């Protein structure tokens with residue numbers, strides 16, 4: 043789906059790149075013109091469960107992606123994994139996004155909870 047300055051994409055389970063030597067996800071990249079929201083709602087990628095309910099925000103121009111160790115894992119498991127089982131909704135916006143006070147408070151409470159654990 044799309045509207046002026048907004049794109050909504052649904053990343054669903056699919057076959058993994060199968061040709062040896064082809065780089066598999068996750069790619070490290072930078073969205074020059076768009077803020078990016080990724081809502082993870084289940085599935086797994088190369089043997090790692092996706093954190094259901096996690097929302098990530100990558101502001102325009104910020105390099106982002108999954109750490110190099112995840113890419114190395116994808117290469118290592120090339121013959122083992124034939125599918126990418128992720129379930130992610132991504133929203134790209136031309137205008138910059140700002141967190142509401144409710145969102146900021148939720149993030150701070152979540153971080154405080156992680157620190158206590």
Ligand SMILES: [Fe+2]
Pocket residue numbers: 071072073078100106
């Ligand atoms: Fe991105």
